[in-house]
Amino acid sequence: MTDLTNLTLAEARDGLAKGEYSSVELTEAHLKSMEAHRNLNAYITETPEKAIEMAKASDAKRAKGEAGKMEGLPIAVKDLFCTEGVQTTAASHILEGFKPEYESTVTRNLFDNGAVMLGKANLDEFAMGSSNTSSYYGNVINPWKDKSGKDLVPGGSSGGSAAAVAANMALAATGTDTGGSIRQPASYCGIVGLKPTYGRCSRWGIVAFASSLDQAGPMTKTVRDAAIMLGSMAGHDAKDSTSAPMAVPDFEAALTGDIRGMKIGIPKEYRVDGMPEEISKLWDDGVAMLRDAGAEVVDVSLPHTKYALGTYYIVAPAEASSNLARYDGLRYGQRVMDDGDSLDDMYMKSRAAGFGKEVQRRIMIGTYVLSAGYYDAYYNKALKVRRRIYEDFANAFGTVDTILAPTAPSAAFAIGENEGDPVKMYLNDVFTVPASLAGLPGLSLPTGLSSEGLPLGLQLIGKPFDEETVLRVGGVLEGAANFTAKPSGLEG
Amino acid sequence: MSSLDKETVRRIAYLSRINVSEEGLSELAGDLTRILDFVEELQEVDVEGCDPLTSVADLTLPLRKDEVTDGNIQQKVLSNAPMTDAGCFVVPKVVE
Numbered sequence: 001m002t003d004l005t006n007l008t009l010a011e012a013r014d015g016l017a018k019g020e021y022s023s024v025e026l027t028e029a030h031l032k033s034m035e036a037h038r039n040l041n042a043y044i045t046e047t048p049e050k051a052i053e054m055a056k057a058s059d060a061k062r063a064k065g066e067a068g069k070m071e072g073l074p075i076a077v078k079d080l081f082c083t084e085g086v087q088t089t090a091a092s093h094i095l096e097g098f099k100p101e102y103e104s105t106v107t108r109n110l111f112d113n114g115a116v117m118l119g120k121a122n123l124d125e126f127a128m129g130s131s132n133t134s135s136y137y138g139n140v141i142n143p144w145k146d147k148s149g150k151d152l153v154p155g156g157s158s159g160g161s162a163a164a165v166a167a168n169m170a171l172a173a174t175g176t177d178t179g180g181s182i183r184q185p186a187s188y189c190g191i192v193g194l195k196p197t198y199g200r201c202s203r204w205g206i207v208a209f210a211s212s213l214d215q216a217g218p219m220t221k222t223v224r225d226a227a228i229m230l231g232s233m234a235g236h237d238a239k240d241s242t243s244a245p246m247a248v249p250d251f252e253a254a255l256t257g258d259i260r261g262m263k264i265g266i267p268k269e270y271r272v273d274g275m276p277e278e279i280s281k282l283w284d285d286g287v288a289m290l291r292d293a294g295a296e297v298v299d300v301s302l303p304h305t306k307y308a309l310g311t312y313y314i315v316a317p318a319e320a321s322s323n324l325a326r327y328d329g330l331r332y333g334q335r336v337m338d339d340g341d342s343l344d345d346m347y348m349k350s351r352a353a354g355f356g357k358e359v360q361r362r363i364m365i366g367t368y369v370l371s372a373g374y375y376d377a378y379y380n381k382a383l384k385v386r387r388r389i390y391e392d393f394a395n396a397f398g399t400v401d402t403i404l405a406p407t408a409p410s411a412a413f414a415i416g417e418n419e420g421d422p423v424k425m426y427l428n429d430v431f432t433v434p435a436s437l438a439g440l441p442g443l444s445l446p447t448g449l450s451s452e453g454l455p456l457g458l459q460l461i462g463k464p465f466d467e468e469t470v471l472r473v474g475g476v477l478e479g480a481a482n483f484t485a486k487p488s489g490l491e492g
Numbered sequence: 493m494s495s496l497d498k499e500t501v502r503r504i505a506y507l508s509r510i511n512v513s514e515e516g517l518s519e520l521a522g523d524l525t526r527i528l529d530f531v532e533e534l535q536e537v538d539v540e541g542c543d544p545l546t547s548v549a550d551l552t553l554p555l556r557k558d559e560v561t562d563g564n565i566q567q568k569v570l571s572n573a574p575m576t577d578a579g580c581f582v583v584p585k586v587v588e
Contacts, residue, residue, distance in 0.1 A: 099572065101568040241553050310532075330574070331581060333574070334574070342584055355510065360508075360512075364524060368496075380544055386545040387542050464550070
């Protein structure tokens with residue numbers, strides 16, 4: 001039998017349907033791969049017993065003719081989704097040992113559709129980061145290596161999810177994206193990542209970072225897999241008041257392979273000063289592929305692009321400072337307290353011990369920009385600029401169907417690089433943050449290799465709730481780019 | 493305009509309810525100042541007549557009936573608490 005971990009989600013689905021193997025066999029193959037690649041630290045918690053139990057239940061369900069859309073398919077779940085009875089840490093010390101009494105809506109949807117959970121994937125603490133080096137549970141290592149062979153970051157914050165999929169330790173994984181946390185790690189690990197429109201997937205039961213930006217999405221091996229998995233994750237949920245009351249389309253049906261006459265926008269402001277030659281070329285190649293497929297390429301302008309990062313690094317910390325106020329050492333999580341301590345002492349000690357450096361920095365920046373005297377100058381100003389950015393996209397989408405741009409300004413960098421200066425790390429998000437601020441869907445897919453042999457991704461940004469166009473164009477780009485390279489760091 | 497001194501950081505740390513050591517305050521003052529310098533460029537954007545964008549979700553917040561939909565889950569609510577007693581969360585003494 002061929003190695004079952006090499007399959008795509010779609011192939012595994014079809015093989016299960018034909019009875020070529022069982023979900024238990026598929027799941028066991030992935031559990032073995034997880035063991036073999038533990039050095040990558042992609043998972044915080046492995047749940048092998050639960051996985052086998054779910055796989056057995058799935059095989060029994062299939063035998064009765066009740067297969068769901070994700071029936072029997074083993075996946076990784078980012079450890080930001082609350083999973084009933086299974087430790088959920090958000091990669092933070094403060095939530096160590098936390099076992100939710102409830103299931104997030106997205107994981108509930110996936111499990112109801114038959115998906116099997118292999119474990120909880122590592123991430124940056126509270127999803128704050130672009131390198132997966134801020135996890136309390138250790139760095140994730142990218143399965144790809146450059147020519148020097150040193151350990152590289154997988155990107156972040158969904159770094160464990162991306163590494164797990166790239167190293168065949170899961171057929172697919174859930175991610176969440178606040179400013180690029182699905183798309184940037186997908187690009188660094190050579191996989192596909194889709195951030196849906198804000199409101200497409202319920203946020204209920206996902207540990208909150210910045211509630212006006214957070215959105216769950218699939219991280220997969222192919223564009224088709226992303227379409228399949230999104231169809232299972234998405235849908236209206238009365239428990240999330242910002243969840244869109246809309247029907248979920250058949251995303252897989254959008255992959256017609258035909259983009260003739262479609263208009264692809266190229267935003268000139270994304271061609272930033274100092275853009276590496278290989279990123280520029282990757283982008284030009286992508287443009288040529290879409291043109292060859294019959295699309296019309298149109299220049300568009302998103303004039304407020306250069307202000308997106310500044311806006312994001314006010315809005316996101318402000319929301320985080322409010323969301324993370326709940327970690328008080330009282331109701332769940334770590335408590336640090338000495339005899340005679342006041343309530344304030346307990347709060348301050350628990351939060352100092354429980355939160356890592358970057359999380360503390362963001363809480364404090366957020367507290368500052370919301371504090372009396374600074375609210376208007378920083379927070380309110382950022383919200384107004386956010387509207388300008390939103391309007392830029394609305395104007396561009398008056399003439400084009402989707403926008404093509406690079407996902408990240410570089411390939412994966414070495415662990416330890418870009419540390420020590422928070423702002424330098426933030427620059428990794430320069431191309432992903434604008435679509436996040438505007439709430440738009442964004443799909444990253446690998447289309448080429450860097451001179452160091454590392455994967456590079458392009459992203460397609462779509463109109464609100466038009467994931468179908470993004471997937472359709474993404475499918476064509478994927479076929480033309482024919483990216484078949486595999487991670488170089490897995491042998492031996 | 494945005495250089496933070498140690499005293500300001502001490503105040504922010506208290507508002508955030510995070511204990512920070514004396515050396516920590518100096519380091520944070522540097523880090524936070526770097527971040528504020530970085531976002532300073534927003535000041536040059538013309539936002540005349542522009543409403544703040546608080547949500548991209550283009551919908552009116554839905555209303556639901558004001559009724560009890562769950563309850564009797566005291567054990568579940570308390571199951572992750574660091575300290576409980578007689579079915580309650582335990583906090584340090586707050587009243588003298």
